[in-house]
Amino acid sequence: MVIIITGASRGLGWAMAEAFAADQQGHTLVLMARDAARLQQAAMQLQARFSQTTVLHYACQLGQQAQLPALQQWLQQHAPVADVLINNAGYFVPGSVHAEAEGNLEAMLEANLLSAYQLTRLVLPGMMSHGRGHVFNICSIASLKAYPGGGSYSISKFALYGFGQNLREEMKPHGIKVTNVMPGATWTDSWAGSGIPPERLMEAQDIASMVYACAHLSPQAVVEDIVMRPQPGDL
Numbered sequence: 001m002v003i004i005i006t007g008a009s010r011g012l013g014w015a016m017a018e019a020f021a022a023d024q025q026g027h028t029l030v031l032m033a034r035d036a037a038r039l040q041q042a043a044m045q046l047q048a049r050f051s052q053t054t055v056l057h058y059a060c061q062l063g064q065q066a067q068l069p070a071l072q073q074w075l076q077q078h079a080p081v082a083d084v085l086i087n088n089a090g091y092f093v094p095g096s097v098h099a100e101a102e103g104n105l106e107a108m109l110e111a112n113l114l115s116a117y118q119l120t121r122l123v124l125p126g127m128m129s130h131g132r133g134h135v136f137n138i139c140s141i142a143s144l145k146a147y148p149g150g151g152s153y154s155i156s157k158f159a160l161y162g163f164g165q166n167l168r169e170e171m172k173p174h175g176i177k178v179t180n181v182m183p184g185a186t187w188t189d190s191w192a193g194s195g196i197p198p199e200r201l202m203e204a205q206d207i208a209s210m211v212y213a214c215a216h217l218s219p220q221a222v223v224e225d226i227v228m229r230p231q232p233g234d235l
Ligand SMILES: NC(=O)c1ccc[n+]([C@@H]2O[C@H](COP(=O)([O-])OP(=O)(O)OC[C@H]3O[C@@H](n4cnc5c(N)ncnc54)[C@H](OP(=O)(O)O)[C@@H]3O)[C@@H](O)[C@H]2O)c1
Pocket: 006, 007, 008, 009, 010, 011, 012, 013, 032, 033, 034, 035, 036, 038, 060, 061, 062, 063, 088, 089, 090, 091, 092, 110, 111, 115, 138, 139, 140, 141, 182, 183, 184, 185, 186, 187, 188, 189, 190
C-alpha cells in the first residue's frame, strides 16, 4: 500500500507511521511535516528499523495554497496513487472567541482544516481512478462538543469533522472509505509542560492501533467514526 501521513514527525502521526511501517508486507510511506530536518530524521529512523518498507518524506506547511503546485508535482512523481491518506497535521492553542489573539482562527483553520481539504483534493483523483482508497481525518473530541477554552481549536475541529462527513457521503459511489477519528487527550509533545501525568492520558499507540485496524478491514466495510477517551474520561 501507499500510505500518506501528515504531521508524521512526532506524536500521533509518528505512532501511525510506526504501525504501518512495521507491517511485514512492506508498504511505501510518505511522511509530511514542516520542519524538514526533524522530518528527515524521523524518516531515516523508520527506514533503518523497517527495511521492508520504503519511507519517503516531503516537508511543507500544509494548509498554504502557495505550497500546492510543488506538492502536487512531487506527489505525481513519487506517489501518484495513494491507498491511505491520514490527515493528521494540526495544532492546539487554547482560547476563547472573545479573548483569543487576532488571527487565531485563520491560522488554525489553515493548519487543522485546509491542510486536510487541500491535500485530499490532490490525492482523490488517483484514488478515484482506481476505485479504492481510505481517507482518515484526525479530528478530536473537540469536534463533537464545545468546552470552555476550546475557542478556535474546537471551531476548526468541528469544521474538519464536517469536511469528513461530507467527504464520506461524496465518496460512497467511488469505493473510497472515509473515517473520522475523534481522540480525547493523548500523550504527545503537545502535552509536555502541562503538568498532567502521562498515565492520565491515552497513548499515541492506542490511536495508531485503531487506525491500523480500520485500514485492514474488507473492502466492503468502513468504520465511519472512532471516538476514544482516556478511561477515566475527559480532563
Ligand atoms: N494529542 C492529543 O491529545 C490530541 C487529541 C485530539 C486530537 N489531536 C489531533 O491529532 C493531531 C496530532 O496531534 P499531536 O498531539 O500528535 O501533535 P504534535 O505532537 O504537536 O505533532 C503535530 C505534527 O503535525 C506537524 N504539523 C503541524 N502543523 C503542520 C502543518 N501546517 N503542515 C504540516 N505539518 C504540520 C508537526 O510537525 P512540524 O511542527 O514540523 O510541522 C508534527 O509532526 C492534531 O491534528 C491534533 O489536533 C490530538
